[in-house]
Amino acid sequence: MTIDARSRVRRTATATLAATLTTALTACGFVNTDDSSTEDGSDDGGTVTAYVNTEQNAGLAPLVEAYQEETGTTVDISSANTDELNQQLRVQLTSGTAADLIRVSPGNSSPVAAGVLGREGELADLTDAAWTADLSDDTRALAEVDGQVLAFPVSRNAIVMAYNKQVFADAGLEVPTTWSELVAACQALADAGVTPIAAPFQGGIYFQFWVYALAATLVYPENPDIDEQLAAGETTLATNAAWGEVFARIAELRDAGFLSEGMLGLPPDQGLQSVATGESAMVLLVSAGLPQLHGYSDQGAEAFDVFALPASDDAASTHVPVAPDFLAVNGAAEDPDAALAFLEFLAQPENVEAYANEMGVLPGLDVGVSLDSATLDPIEPLLAEGRSVGYANYLWPNGDVQQTMLQSGQEWLDGAIETADLLTQMDAEYARGQS
Template identity: 75%
Template structure:
């Protein structure tokens, strides 16, 4: 397998697996090893750990953390009591728990300011502990740090990262003689060839708008954020807006171009995600834009499994070398009122060890949360790794919007926009109105 570093200055990813991590941790524990280095995590130490650490995470994090919790408990003799819920349920309950003083020591928080329980929102309300002195902070990629940091303080730890990728059915591409596109014009040509072959070029399960947002964030990574990294600060200062910024207009124009050309699914506003994925698995459609965490679900619909598909980064312009990938970190944070803050920090330091960063990513089929040397057993995301190696990534656009209402307006009014009820300026003006409310 070819090797890539998450950071071009970090060298290559070293071969380890989740199983090897458990063997290592168990061996260390059997030898009576407990690191007695600095508690700031600069050496991955777990000193000072005792008692019980409580954690409230979503169901996905719970599955990935389970083997590492066991290894941590074996090494330190402490206990990690993990409770979990779906992300929606967790977000609803966590706000109540923080208000009532019953929240766990470690909590799952959203990136940026994307929800009432996002790192930015809770950090500004002083509800999260400052983790800036942790050793792993040096391993935060620039785009992840911008979402984990509030007023100069790092308040969240990324257990993993997801990327928005275009997954395609290899057999469908081969039958139609389609090459993987690397520029926008090549994508249009591929769609034309697929359409001529009697295949829906792009599956668009836009029921509810959730998959529409993937298109906005993926295109904006290249068209907006790669071109103007200061766009969020400028919008917050009132210097520009969605409707007045040419880059944002171009982002939505690209989506409209594909829609107007007939390259999206018929009846797309009524197609749910599972049906959209199934259409790609059966070859009815050729490709689908999705979050990398959704790839296992796609694989499950095809007899060939993972081997039936491949991925590429969605191009947005004519310069293939400028294509950026939209990414989303998945965060854990320490409750500012934690009963065992030292234990909670020690567990994060343990998760930050390179072999454990890798183990979690391997277990979940996601990208490492920290920019450390890591090699994953699956090469499903290998085609986009050059973007990560060269730093061509950007966080989801909505994470630094002032509230979640901007995103909801985009999703809801975006349905009207896709069916032609409203035009692009009207959609962007509605988003601007919600943005202004969030900054007032």
């Protein structure tokens, strides 16, 4: 896949985007989860330690087994939910107890994001690895810091609109490819007594998906340098017309009554269930959350399909937001060569494919793999055409800008503040992050 050059100026963070996956483990130090390791950790091929989140652990497990059998190297993995990992990893890096391989977030969103750790010198330079030639442009922008590749993408996720196929069929609707068609479809659904779009905005997590999806089409194709301009103080979110249009689109749907009633108190699981039951027709979510949606229907995945959210009346301008999930090598790894060798193993096309199919995600590297599931088929042409960008908060200077958007966004959705107020608050946090 060739990803549009606009992505090269952007890094983001969305550790929160895995919030729809509920598996959580705790880890206080390194807990060996591999049954084939010896008690003393010794092995002729050495040992690689890794600290990953629970989602990565699930995808890596079968590959770890194969790697150990092939090489005689022990891969000693510890895992935790993403929030706990982020809290512990910074302490481990500071104390010198961090694993050889670590899960890092993209961009600047947390103290353990690739951009932050990379600038602090905490991550090993992976630039000479052969697999770096297979990074898509949007992923490369997030894996690089000052021209050095510092992170390996085990997978990617996209923000997509999922819809109940039976509800669409009953309303005689085709998939909308423009904003006007989306609004017309919403009106037809509302006339049929169906909530057009489930909006489980409690806590703001699902609200941010709308911001990123609309910005992917409205902001970055028109001005691929906007993140550089924001960082240089040449423009602001509040004064940028395209950013204002992002929120105007959401407000249009809100004011027309096309979003869930009581959306600010609606939790994600209830929103997804409403689409599964046909009470609502659509929901915008990160693709990692699709299995949860599918699980609420007796028909499973067959009950749903997806499309890229249009934001303008030019169907060819629609872009899809994509986010990588990263592993990095600790700059102070006890056995960096063994860590690099394991990444080379993961980068083999058959292993990229195996991980993607195990987890139902997009492949991390552009190596022409085949996916067993057809769930994301509708968005793959956009990726192949380079119509993808990173999530909009990738290059924001810290996670506080995003948190302000989530928190004050609740007030904005409720009509308590205007768009200019929300964006001005975000600008203030942006400025603080630059200082």
